[in-house]
Amino acid sequence: MAVPSLMADFLDQTPATESKRCERAFLIGVQTTKMAPGEGQELLTELEELVENLRIAVVQPTLVNLRVPTPATLLGSGKTQELIDQAKAAGADLIVIDESLSPAQQRNWEKLSGLAVIDREEVILDIFADRAHTRE
Secondary structure, three states, rough: OOOOOOOOOOOOOOOOOOOOOEEEEEEEEEOOOOOOOOOOHHHHHHHHHHHOOOOEEEEEEEEEOOOEEOOOOOOHHEEEEHHHHHHOOOOOOEEEEEEOOOOHHHHHHHHHHOOOEHHHHHHHHHHHHHHOOOOO
């Protein structure tokens, strides 16, 4: 399957039979040291509902602990590869990370995984875009 050429192209109005539309998401929740215990899991559950609102099936949600963010991918290289392997094994064509990613981090994830990668903010923006109806 081809990776969408632009980060926001994962959700479009093309029929599901076309390979461009992502249909199965692997979710990565993040529990940081600054969060209250259990907050990461609550946010991951909420993210799952948001992704399902985009008519994308969640194949597997997973929660990771993050002590120190890394500049390249947010998570360490070993954990990043482990999660990519899990996403591919689960049959995902989209990875959604429940933490803000810089454009460089997002590109790095996409390059390493060969899958579309977005963060929570992009999910929310796409929900608004999907539901926006104006005369224009």
